Amino acid sequence: MLIYMTDRIYLDYNATAPLAPEVAEAMRPWLQGRAANPSSVHADGRAARAVVEQSRGELAALLGADAEVVFTSGGTEADNLAVLGATGWPPAGHIVISAVEHPAVAEPAQRLRQSGVDVDVLPVDANGRADPAALRELLRPDTRLVSIMAANNEIGTLQPVAEICEVAHAHGVPVHCDAVQAAAWCDLPQLLGAADLVSLSAHKIGGPPGIGALVLRGSVDLTPQLVGGGQQKGRRPGTEPTALIVGFGAAARRVRNRRPEESGRVAELAARTAAALLEGCPTTRLTVSAERLPNTVHVCFRGCPGDALVARLDLDGVAVSAGSACHSGVTHASPVLGAIGLDPEDALGALRISLGYDTVEQEAVEATARIVGAVDAVRRAVGTVSP
Ligand code: PLP
Numbered sequence: 470m471l472i473y474m475t476d477r478i479y480l481d482y483n484a485t486a487p488l489a490p491e492v493a494e495a496m497r498p499w500l501q502g503r504a505a506n507p508s509s510v511h512a513d514g515r516a517a518r519a520v521v522e523q524s525r526g527e528l529a530a531l532l533g534a535d536a537e538v539v540f541t542s543g544g545t546e547a548d549n550l551a552v553l554g555a556t557g558w559p560p561a562g563h564i565v566i567s568a569v570e571h572p573a574v575a576e577p578a579q580r581l582r583q584s585g586v587d588v589d590v591l592p593v594d595a596n597g598r599a600d601p602a603a604l605r606e607l608l609r610p611d612t613r614l615v616s617i618m619a620a621n622n623e624i625g626t627l628q629p630v631a632e633i634c635e636v637a638h639a640h641g642v643p644v645h646c647d648a649v650q651a652a653a654w655c656d657l658p659q660l661l662g663a664a665d666l667v668s669l670s671a672h673k674i675g676g677p678p679g680i681g682a683l684v685l686r687g688s689v690d691l692t693p694q695l696v697g698g699g700q701q702k703g704r705r706p707g708t709e710p711t712a713l714i715v716g717f718g719a720a721a722r723r724v725r726n727r728r729p730e731e732s733g734r735v736a737e738l739a740a741r742t743a744a745a746l747l748e749g750c751p752t753t754r755l756t757v758s759a760e761r762l763p764n765t766v767h768v769c770f771r772g773c774p775g776d777a778l779v780a781r782l783d784l785d786g787v788a789v790s791a792g793s794a795c796h797s798g799v800t801h802a803s804p805v806l807g808a809i810g811l812d813p814e815d816a817l818g819a820l821r822i823s824l825g826y827d828t829v830e831q832e833a834v835e836a837t838a839r840i841v842g843a844v845d846a847v848r849r850a851v852g853t854v855s856p
């Protein structure tokens with residue numbers, strides 16, 4: 470008999486966070502019965518323009534800086550705009566990216582390499598952290614950009630972005646920082662130092678999917694990647710989606726109000742969850758021990774294939790993510806786990822549990838019990854533990 474559980478527990482906030490009720494409320498007037506093209510000169514257009522500008526202000530305030538906010542369709546487009554935009558058209562020169570960047574940075578860099586741009590990869594240690602001193606060795610007179618993420622989406626490691634900026638700026642090189650995962654949890658003005666370009670995404674912070682931003686703080690020569698309109702000073706043409714932008718602004722305001730308390734509360738919850746998993750499951754380790762996102766618990770359950778565990782937990786009503794994926798019958802560890810040199814046996818049993826502002830203690834405790842049970846069940850099924 471199949472038992473479907475209704476008490477589902479969502480612990481996959483690094484994938485996406487639910488739309489916050491106050492964000493939905495702020496968006497509602499701009500979703501229904503109102504024309505809202507911020508470029509129109511009439512009163513309706515001007516009203517839309519005013520709220521778009523307000524949202525720009527909310528995002529700049531999140532970064533604690535005077536900044537030019539360029540709205541994009543999400544974090545992916547913001548990253549693409551930074552990496553491709555900084556190398557000009559036709560692309561030329563040299564860039565450096567870290568070894569643990571999101572594919573939204575790594576894949577445009579790969580495309581640039583195919584077009585003749587030199588791309589160097591800044592290595593990371595076993596915790597996934599880059600060394601600013603190692604960057605110094607890679608910089609060249611023709612380096613156009615250094616791209617380093619603030620926090621890793623899988624293992625949660627925070628990067629020494631401020632120090633990276635110091636090294637790069639000493640050589641006159643601008644820095645792009647993908648702060649998509651850090652935005653809900655970190656004091657961005659402190660973490661990002663003097664980063665010149667910052668990528669953000671609304672749906673990771675309780676806003677709607679489909680809207681992000683590249684925030685320009687320094688004077689970076691940026692070639693637009695879309696052409697065909699003058700909106701946003703031509704940096705990213707296309708009619709701005711007013712309702713999504715209003716939602717993004719409301720989500721940024723919510724983060725400013727709630728982050729200081731939530732990051733402490735959730736860090737404690739995550740630490741208790743990690744400790745209970747280590748205690749409840751034999752041959753289990755935390756993947757990294759460096760300073761990391763307060764909401765992210767990344768664990769390796771040896772001998773327990775992560776994709777099977779995620780599927781089992783889904784049936785048990787817990788939404789989490791694996792660190793490895795099965796393609797055509799072969800299971801591959803994620804490139805991030807490869808970059809930190811994780812033992813392949815550990816990597817195959819990697820699980821990411823990511824908490825959010827809505828996660829309460831009872832859910833974390835219940836999810837932990839279900840995870841301990843599921844790890845045991847999967848290990849028995851694959852023969853790691855005798856039935
Ligand atoms: N950068 C990081 C670090 C991410 O985690 C993600 C999404 O998972 C993105 C970029 C892409 O953001 P979006 O989903 O808004 O395109």
